[in-house]
Amino acid sequence: MKFKLVRFAVLCVFLPLSIQSQSQEEYKAEIGVSGGGSYYIGDANSLPFNNLNMAFSGFFRYRFDPRLAARVELAYAVVSGPNFNSNVIATDFCGEFNFFDLEKNEYKQFSKTFSPYIFTGVGILTNVAKISPEMSIPFGVGFKLKLSDRWNLDAKWSNRLLIADNLEGTKINTPYNNMNYLNRTNLLNKDLLSTFTVGISFDIWKKHCDCVNSATTKEKNRYIK
Secondary structure: OHHHHHHHHHHHHHHHHHHHHHOOOOEEEEEEEEEEEEEEEEOOEOOOOOOOEEEEEEEEEEEOOOOEEEEEEEEEEEEEEOOEEEEEEEEEEEEEEEOOEEOOOOOOOOEEOEEEEEEEEEEEEEOEOOEOOEEEEEEEEEEEEEOOOOEEEEEEEEEEEEOOOOOOOOOOOOOOOOOOOOOOOOHHHOOEEEEEEEEEEEEEEEOOOOHHHHHHHHHHHHHHO
16 A cells, blocks of 8 residues: 555656656647848859859748658749849759757657758749749758747758759850850759758647547556556
8 A cells, every 4th residue: 555655656746747748739840931042053153152142932841750851842043144144933842851850859869959951852943044844853951940849940051953954044146055165064964053041930730649648547547546
């Protein structure tokens, strides 16, 4: 009898802590905006961060778990060089991998409120030298930081490898897109649109889980008996 009372007292002390740690609100998705700069590597430029222009975007991210996520992003970027200027709209569908378990859970060993991540996927670019649409392969690296329970900071460097080579235009009487002139400044002779942005996002779609309540009830009943 005394042993059962001791066990019940221990339960009363530690059970609230356990409930508090497990009942932290978690969310399945987030929406956000970001802004920064853009540049391109191609026939008219071979230097990163040359001819910087503005870029901004809006995105939606769905979290499968603390490590894996999917992101849909709509971005606007200005690309310019000698004798050409394009206002490109990019739509990216990417998968992301976090190197740490990105969540606020101090009782989980690999849980952190920040994480570097990598991503890749498929994309569509419109308004590229007045030719639409163009397919691309987006890829890059980023860094996530949880500012609070629902607010997040997101910084990333995105690169979009065009399937075609049309960022500078397609006029035959220009040196661009001509194998005899400048068309060897990038891998596979393709243009690369890059953006580096910093953004903020807000968590939505709270997870609903009854497992905590059911587990707590079972613990209570087991110790009271």
